[in-house]
Amino acid sequence: MADTPEPAEPSLDEQIAAYQREFQGLDPQVERVVSALSRLNRRMHVAYGRQTAELGISNGEWEVLKALVLAGAPYRLGPGDLAKRLGLTPAAMTHRIDRMVAEGLVTRERDENNRVRVIVGVTEEGRAKWLEGLRMATVFEEDLLQDLSSEERGQLGAMLTRLLRRVEEAQPDAGGRLNDLD
Amino acid sequence: MADTPEPAEPSLDEQIAAYQREFQGLDPQVERVVSALSRLNRRMHVAYGRQTAELGISNGEWEVLKALVLAGAPYRLGPGDLAKRLGLTPAAMTHRIDRMVAEGLVTRERDENNRVRVIVGVTEEGRAKWLEGLRMATVFEEDLLQDLSSEERGQLGAMLTRLLRRVEEAQPDAGGRLNDLD
DNA sequence: CTTGAAGACTTCAACCCTAAACTTCGAAGC
DNA sequence: GCTTCGAAGTTTAGGGTTGAAGTCTTCAAG
Numbered sequence: 001m002a003d004t005p006e007p008a009e010p011s012l013d014e015q016i017a018a019y020q021r022e023f024q025g026l027d028p029q030v031e032r033v034v035s036a037l038s039r040l041n042r043r044m045h046v047a048y049g050r051q052t053a054e055l056g057i058s059n060g061e062w063e064v065l066k067a068l069v070l071a072g073a074p075y076r077l078g079p080g081d082l083a084k085r086l087g088l089t090p091a092a093m094t095h096r097i098d099r100m101v102a103e104g105l106v107t108r109e110r111d112e113n114n115r116v117r118v119i120v121g122v123t124e125e126g127r128a129k130w131l132e133g134l135r136m137a138t139v140f141e142e143d144l145l146q147d148l149s150s151e152e153r154g155q156l157g158a159m160l161t162r163l164l165r166r167v168e169e170a171q172p173d174a175g176g177r178l179n180d181l182d
Numbered sequence: 183m184a185d186t187p188e189p190a191e192p193s194l195d196e197q198i199a200a201y202q203r204e205f206q207g208l209d210p211q212v213e214r215v216v217s218a219l220s221r222l223n224r225r226m227h228v229a230y231g232r233q234t235a236e237l238g239i240s241n242g243e244w245e246v247l248k249a250l251v252l253a254g255a256p257y258r259l260g261p262g263d264l265a266k267r268l269g270l271t272p273a274a275m276t277h278r279i280d281r282m283v284a285e286g287l288v289t290r291e292r293d294e295n296n297r298v299r300v301i302v303g304v305t306e307e308g309r310a311k312w313l314e315g316l317r318m319a320t321v322f323e324e325d326l327l328q329d330l331s332s333e334e335r336g337q338l339g340a341m342l343t344r345l346l347r348r349v350e351e352a353q354p355d356a357g358g359r360l361n362d363l364d
Numbered sequence: 365c366t367t368g369a370a371g372a373c374t375t376c377a378a379c380c381c382t383a384a385a386c387t388t389c390g391a392a393g394c
Numbered sequence: 395g396c397t398t399c400g401a402a403g404t405t406t407a408g409g410g411t412t413g414a415a416g417t418c419t420t421c422a423a424g
Contacts, residue, residue: 021254022251023313029339033335033338040219042269070197072200072204088412091376095410117373144348156215162329163218167226272403273381273406298401
């Protein structure tokens, strides 16, 4: 026996080594940063998914609640605006709002002054679920950064902000479509 | 006029300010790191999507090619192993392989010694597309990190690796399902 | 007016993923 | 050998998203 390599996801170090092996001329420093970013996000996404599942909602639904609350009083936005903030198509927004209205998380009404427009607002239950989700996320995030000193956290945040600024300049548009994240 | 707030995605700073406004007791340092991570990943995902689209394949298909190549010679893996590495369900892997076989990117054959097993291999075209995609990704990634000195890149990579280690210890399993990323 | 054009949202068809049931082959146990 | 259990893939049903086409309202001309 001891012949089958036992299937498993390669570690970050193994992956970087594999890159060096299969393609010369790749900067390992760059590759480490990029691969770590991707893996981190995947893990974060999974963690958030488990938490929102506890609330009986999906990750994407929580994102809608977040966008509405962070928009500030009176906590109302149109589907189109929401779609832009979440990086979704208007069609997806329509369906998602359908579900959330049915679940009692948000309300949908037509604008009185402009009947083409629709206004989405948060219900009490929606706001409560957002808050509970935020609390759970905070616990996870604090734990994630636990090993870093306050100074290191500052440095990390500053560097990531610089990276973000650079991509945002290169991609001036809203950033294209994508499920949830953020 | 000058009454409608003109829909737009809030900037990172605006979002952090909104968090402080709507929920006291949140650490802005933590929030900055986490939000920047999510936004960065979304932008990266969009960028990769555009690049793979140029190759006439999807992001997910490129991930399969990458996994096969990084597995090392003889560049063959079973669907189950692939699914684990990509964080997909076996069912999704079956369909994705179907498409990729039809497009001539990979081959699917039954294992001679064990006819339950299936072996997926890369074709010449598949390997070429992986390489071309890698070249494009490298350009993007170098540009992304351009503003950081080599020392800063090292620090960033080291800190991200520490974060990743922490989540991976907390989530020992393969990390759950999720589209592509990584 | 009323006609044309643009904007906001919805509807429809197609695609890809997940979860669960199903099929098939291989390895043990008796 | 025959039976049973387990592992590997595939199939099916259902959710959620995209892209394109369609509907309805508003606004500005003519």
